[in-house]
Amino acid sequence: MKLIRAFLSRTPALALLALLMSALTLSVVYAGGYAAFGGSTAALRGQIAQAFAAGDLPRQTTDTPDRRNGSLTYNDCLILTMAANDSQPRLLKTITPAPVEAIDDRALDSNTCEMLYRYVVEGRVSEFRSWPYHRYVSAFVAPVAALAPVLGVAGLRRALELLNYAAVALIGLAAALSLSRLPPSEEAARLRMAAGCILSLVLLGFFGMEFYSMNLSIGLAEPVVFALLAMLLFGRVLDWSTVRFGAWVSLAFALITSLEFWTGQIPFAAAAGVGLIGLHVATPDDAPRAARRALEFLFVAGATIALTFALKIAVASAVFGENVLANFMHQLEVRVGDREYGLVNLVLHMAGRADHIGQGSLTLGLLSGLAAALAFAWGLWRVASAPPSEETAVARLRIGFLLASVAVVLGWHLLFRNHSTIHSEFMVRTFAWVWAAGWIGLAVGLRLPAARRTWQAVPAK
Numbered sequence: 001m002k003l004i005r006a007f008l009s010r011t012p013a014l015a016l017l018a019l020l021m022s023a024l025t026l027s028v029v030y031a032g033g034y035a036a037f038g039g040s041t042a043a044l045r046g047q048i049a050q051a052f053a054a055g056d057l058p059r060q061t062t063d064t065p066d067r068r069n070g071s072l073t074y075n076d077c078l079i080l081t082m083a084a085n086d087s088q089p090r091l092l093k094t095i096t097p098a099p100v101e102a103i104d105d106r107a108l109d110s111n112t113c114e115m116l117y118r119y120v121v122e123g124r125v126s127e128f129r130s131w132p133y134h135r136y137v138s139a140f141v142a143p144v145a146a147l148a149p150v151l152g153v154a155g156l157r158r159a160l161e162l163l164n165y166a167a168v169a170l171i172g173l174a175a176a177l178s179l180s181r182l183p184p185s186e187e188a189a190r191l192r193m194a195a196g197c198i199l200s201l202v203l204l205g206f207f208g209m210e211f212y213s214m215n216l217s218i219g220l221a222e223p224v225v226f227a228l229l230a231m232l233l234f235g236r237v238l239d240w241s242t243v244r245f246g247a248w249v250s251l252a253f254a255l256i257t258s259l260e261f262w263t264g265q266i267p268f269a270a271a272a273g274v275g276l277i278g279l280h281v282a283t284p285d286d287a288p289r290a291a292r293r294a295l296e297f298l299f300v301a302g303a304t305i306a307l308t309f310a311l312k313i314a315v316a317s318a319v320f321g322e323n324v325l326a327n328f329m330h331q332l333e334v335r336v337g338d339r340e341y342g343l344v345n346l347v348l349h350m351a352g353r354a355d356h357i358g359q360g361s362l363t364l365g366l367l368s369g370l371a372a373a374l375a376f377a378w379g380l381w382r383v384a385s386a387p388p389s390e391e392t393a394v395a396r397l398r399i400g401f402l403l404a405s406v407a408v409v410l411g412w413h414l415l416f417r418n419h420s421t422i423h424s425e426f427m428v429r430t431f432a433w434v435w436a437a438g439w440i441g442l443a444v445g446l447r448l449p450a451a452r453r454t455w456q457a458v459p460a461k
Contacts, residue, residue: 278401
């Protein structure tokens, strides 16, 4: 109860902090968008035409992995139509860029790349009209509108790919270097650095399909997620003040939510945060501080997400004079699990996307998941069977945080079962943390002495 009271006493300040960070982030987002949408779209249109001519954009929308075009070009072409659509007034485009839709050809609605080609390359503007695509979605379009005219479509994808691969690799390299320099007495810090190495390797494995790093609707938010992971790995967050910790967490989730395309950065970051905070436990006395910090983390994340969406909806409603909240609630409703997709469907869809884990091989992806599950089971067994000691108590606390973090991922997919099933090619990436947690759990278990059985002869009667 003391822990809950301490946490609740901080929630008003944390909620206010989340509101301020959400408002500040959206202000910067809107200002950047207004600047990005101020000029002509001619240069962007030229780069789009070149991308089609070079084969970097296909005319047929596809969700099949392609190392040249990325994957799920539906989203890339949709975002590019938002950026290239110059029929909107600047302010309206800043608040919510709208893609185009064919006036008389409904068959084109699912082929965004063909629509983009006809609209931009062939100039058949009169055949299209602006389409209010979920008024609350906006922030990922402005960077594309600003960078694609300079880098080109392929160049922007490669830049995002390089940035994200480099960020993940640097986390692993920095963790490995720190691990080599830390003395044995810094046991908790050494475990976190080992976790950093594990997480880096697992993420690089999940990035086997460039889908995650170079896609225009995903790659923009990824560096924010990796920065948050680095903060939780390398910062001594249990010693930070509530305001300092809350401000950085709120900023990260405000940016993620602004750039989020329902592609899994939110549940991945939330789950990893809980697990990594637990690795800061060095003694049993750290347990209350770590538990309170994990609660603060989840509260700030949830409050920031809700407030960022609320502010985006309020601004869009005021500008467009529409009930944007009703649209948002409808989109939320169709993403929540219902009778259309059962648990078996979800599991089968996720398993079928294991090729994203296995460098294109479904078998390798499934085997890697089995290996991570067995590793976690082995770690759990060692922790459960270890003799009572302070070291064992700390290990059990860490395992508890890891199990809670895995529950965050599983709970998200159960809640948003429809979305996770339909868009499993996106959402399978959340299991990168589950895989990492399995190997981290093994690392926790291996630090304990193995249980020893002493066999004694039974006296003869």
